[in-house]
Amino acid sequence: MAKKTYALPNITTPATPVIFNPEICNGCNHCVEVCQVDVYIPNPEKGKPPVILHPDECWYCGCCVNDCPRPGSIAFNWPVQQRAYWKDKATGKVLRDSQ
Amino acid sequence: MTRWHDFIEKDGRPPAWPYPIHYDKEQEIDTDVLIIGGGIAGCWAAISAARKGVRVTLVEKGDTVRSGAGGPGCDHWCNAPANPLSNVDPDEWAQHMTEPPYSNGIGTQIQCREDWDTLLEMEQMGGKIRDTKDEYVGAKGRDEKTKLMISPRYTKVHSYIPGMQKPVTLKSNPEGKLNNVVIRVWGSTFKPVLKRECKRLGVKIFDRVMVTSLLTEKGVQGARVIGATGFNNRTGEFMVFKSKAAVLATAGDWSLFLMNTELAGYNFFRSRTTTGDGAAMAWRAGAALTVMERNGVLMLGTGFKHTWYGGAGDASYENVPIVDANGKRLPWPTQGWEDAGAMRPTPENMEKIIKGIQSGEYALPFYGDFPGMPEVERRATWKLMLGEESTTRNITESYEKGGFDPAKHLLQNYSFIEGNSPAQWRTAGGGGPVVDWDLKSTLDGLYVAGEQTFSAGDHSYAAATGRYAGRKAADYSQQVGKAEISKDQVTLEKARIYAPVRRTDGIDWKELHAGIARAMQYFCSEYKTEHLLKMGLDALKEIEEVFVPRLYVLDPHKLMRGIEDLSLLAHGQAIINASLARKASSRMLNFLRIDYPKVDPPDWHKFVTVQMENNKVKVGEMPLDYWGDMKANYEARNKDYAGVYQGK
Numbered sequence: 001m002a003k004k005t006y007a008l009p010n011i012t013t014p015a016t017p018v019i020f021n022p023e024i025c026n027g028c029n030h031c032v033e034v035c036q037v038d039v040y041i042p043n044p045e046k047g048k049p050p051v052i053l054h055p056d057e058c059w060y061c062g063c064c065v066n067d068c069p070r071p072g073s074i075a076f077n078w079p080v081q082q083r084a085y086w087k088d089k090a091t092g093k094v095l096r097d098s099q
Numbered sequence: 100m101t102r103w104h105d106f107i108e109k110d111g112r113p114p115a116w117p118y119p120i121h122y123d124k125e126q127e128i129d130t131d132v133l134i135i136g137g138g139i140a141g142c143w144a145a146i147s148a149a150r151k152g153v154r155v156t157l158v159e160k161g162d163t164v165r166s167g168a169g170g171p172g173c174d175h176w177c178n179a180p181a182n183p184l185s186n187v188d189p190d191e192w193a194q195h196m197t198e199p200p201y202s203n204g205i206g207t208q209i210q211c212r213e214d215w216d217t218l219l220e221m222e223q224m225g226g227k228i229r230d231t232k233d234e235y236v237g238a239k240g241r242d243e244k245t246k247l248m249i250s251p252r253y254t255k256v257h258s259y260i261p262g263m264q265k266p267v268t269l270k271s272n273p274e275g276k277l278n279n280v281v282i283r284v285w286g287s288t289f290k291p292v293l294k295r296e297c298k299r300l301g302v303k304i305f306d307r308v309m310v311t312s313l314l315t316e317k318g319v320q321g322a323r324v325i326g327a328t329g330f331n332n333r334t335g336e337f338m339v340f341k342s343k344a345a346v347l348a349t350a351g352d353w354s355l356f357l358m359n360t361e362l363a364g365y366n367f368f369r370s371r372t373t374t375g376d377g378a379a380m381a382w383r384a385g386a387a388l389t390v391m392e393r394n395g396v397l398m399l400g401t402g403f404k405h406t407w408y409g410g411a412g413d414a415s416y417e418n419v420p421i422v423d424a425n426g427k428r429l430p431w432p433t434q435g436w437e438d439a440g441a442m443r444p445t446p447e448n449m450e451k452i453i454k455g456i457q458s459g460e461y462a463l464p465f466y467g468d469f470p471g472m473p474e475v476e477r478r479a480t481w482k483l484m485l486g487e488e489s490t491t492r493n494i495t496e497s498y499e500k501g502g503f504d505p506a507k508h509l510l511q512n513y514s515f516i517e518g519n520s521p522a523q524w525r526t527a528g529g530g531g532p533v534v535d536w537d538l539k540s541t542l543d544g545l546y547v548a549g550e551q552t553f554s555a556g557d558h559s560y561a562a563a564t565g566r567y568a569g570r571k572a573a574d575y576s577q578q579v580g581k582a583e584i585s586k587d588q589v590t591l592e593k594a595r596i597y598a599p600v601r602r603t604d605g606i607d608w609k610e611l612h613a614g615i616a617r618a619m620q621y622f623c624s625e626y627k628t629e630h631l632l633k634m635g636l637d638a639l640k641e642i643e644e645v646f647v648p649r650l651y652v653l654d655p656h657k658l659m660r661g662i663e664d665l666s667l668l669a670h671g672q673a674i675i676n677a678s679l680a681r682k683a684s685s686r687m688l689n690f691l692r693i694d695y696p697k698v699d700p701p702d703w704h705k706f707v708t709v710q711m712e713n714n715k716v717k718v719g720e721m722p723l724d725y726w727g728d729m730k731a732n733y734e735a736r737n738k739d740y741a742g743v744y745q746g747k
Contacts, residue, residue: 006107013361020101036161036170036370038307038332038656041117049101051114054656057364057371062493063165066287076497079362085511086503089470095508097501 020049025073031064133342138167140549141348143565173286227285255439318585321385349377391677393528466509605649
């Protein structure tokens with residue numbers, strides 16, 4: 001528990017409309033460019049995934065994910081209250097998007 | 100480390116602003132035709148103007164490659180009666196589409212005559228409009244010869260409005276044949292292609308620049324438009340654009356009545372950037388606006404609801420049967436072949452459904468029965484329609500990743516269980532500048548295209564009217580000389596824009612937006628009276644005088660959001676003034692006045708206009724068919740129309 005505790009305001013909700021995979025993402029910042037509302041800024045460290053600066057402004061249009069030149073770098077992460085339900089037609093079991 | 104607070108925890112400080120700050124710099128750009136807004140309408144306007152050989156500059160708040168409502172994609176090319184598979188006459192179709200009062204006959208006539216040519220030009224540029232890979236052989240509506248795919252949408256029923264959803268028969272439509280006016284397209288390919296073509300034609304593109312005001316001759320309200328001001332929303336640099344003609348191709352205003360400070364980008368059907376900037380700047384420049392009093396009902400995407408293209412009907416899309424929790428089919432239309440394209444249940448069916456829920460006949464929740472569909476239709480709906488529609492591709496893909504398989508799973512529908520939006524949560528109703536047969540506003544030098552022309556915001560309408568306004572603006576720019584920009588006008592605008600940067604304390608853009616939205620909810624929503632509307636004007640005035648001078652921002656991005664609030668404020672003022680001017684209720688305008696309860700009385704069957712003259716509001720009116728004979732006037736104004744582009 002060595003992590004320093006800062007006096008921070010509440011984190012914007014939702015804070016993570018997308019999740020980056022730093023293993024695949026090479027920080028090309030294409031998503032920064034295609035974003036309609038400038039949710040992201042480039043990471044100060046070159047080659048790293050962008051910083052989600054304005055997650056509260058995301059309207060989930062999907063351009064960043066759809067246009068990513070390295071698939072798998074970036075995935076949608078729907079806020080909990082927006083997760084979908086469906087039902088298996090054969091068994092009747094109700095399922096949920098619980099990725 | 101991709102979240103802001105990660106940096107605090109790791110480095111003890113936030114990341115530095117990644118772009119240079121240039122609040123003190125100014126750039127001047129000289130052009131023939133200035134396009135304001137780089138969405139679908141703006142890109143098409145830029146391309147058609149550039150093809151006329153004039154210098155074109157395009158200014159866009161986001162990045163033109165994917166910006167605008169049609170940026171992510173588009174699955175339907177609506178109202179294309181001139182396509183080779185159509186069974187109706189384009190002029191008769193245009194006439195029919197203009198039958199509901201307060202629609203725009205000029206824009207609709209242009210769309211019906213020219214949007215098929217526009218789509219062919221899209222194909223020339225590299226957009227995909229046909230099933231060339233034979234992925235959907237056997238799907239209903241697919242034509243083997245042309246490989247075009249006709250959509251079931253609006254095949255007979257065209258209205259969303261309860262009580263008006265009757266099948267329509269046109270004289271030109273042979274009996275027993277569908278109209279075939281809506282085409283399925285692969286619209287996710289469109290926007291990057293449009294930007295590429297703009298660049299190829301030498302259009303100067305300024306991305307991440309918000310236009311804030313129109314410049315007029317001698318700085319006079321109501322005079323010819325000779326340019327615009329703007330600023331870069333990453334660097335803060337000020338921009339002055341000098342032009343001979345300008346095309347206003349901005350979006351409507353979708354967030355005036357609602358602000359959720361947590362999900363600020365997700366309050367409504369469209370992105371946060373649709374704040375009515377265009378109508379607001381036209382209003383301030385003295386252009387006449389119309390249909391401003393119309394209200395939209397916000398049933399989609401409030402951020403408090405489930406999301407699926409906004410959340411109203413979820414699985415109730417093309418050809419997907421809606422069933423109850425026990426698998427019983429509901430009398431809910433599917434916008435499909437079976438129900439001739441109807442989207443909402445008729446009032447009678449809605450009553451049946453509600454009574455059925457209460458009596459236990461229909462068990463909640465409801466589901467979209469994807470597995471019950473024929474395989475090729477299921478694929479056409481899931482992969483083509485939802486896969487290519489503006490914001491839904493990422494939804495289908497993430498559902499699949501979460502394990503959803505449309506062949507096996509019923510997709511839950513959220514109707515009823517998520518409740519309805521309160522009536523005070525509305526949208527502005529798509530009013531905008533009055534236009535003539537050149538799509539020119541009442542101001543010389545100012546043309547208008549797309550959603551801003553008090554009309555529907557559909558993709559093909561934006562494309563066709565953008566293409567049309569671009570060529571008319573180019574023609575005009577070749578006839579007029581340059582004009583001198585008023586230095587005073589620029590200085591005043593600069594002071595207005597940068598005031599929030601200079602403050603170190605006060606209120607931020609979210610609070611200001613929420614305050615404006617609340618005033619609109621209280622005073623200009625379901626319950627309208629002269630007294631309430633006047634209180635609304637006073638409330639906005641108070642916000643303007645007391646709270647706007649407290650607005651402060653931290654960086655150029657938040658400056659953009661703050662200036663958007665000022666657009667909302669001006670938009671709200673125009674709406675309340677128009678609401679005061681209409682002293683009657685109207686069903687088509689979703690406009691009910693308690694003090695004038697008579698609905699659509701014949702003497703109020705007219706457009707109401709509002710405009711600013713010497714900073715005072717002037718009210719006017721126009722007949723509902725002010726455009727005259729649509730076919731004759733279109734033809735008279737377009738004798739030189741050359742059809743599909745033949746140049747390089």
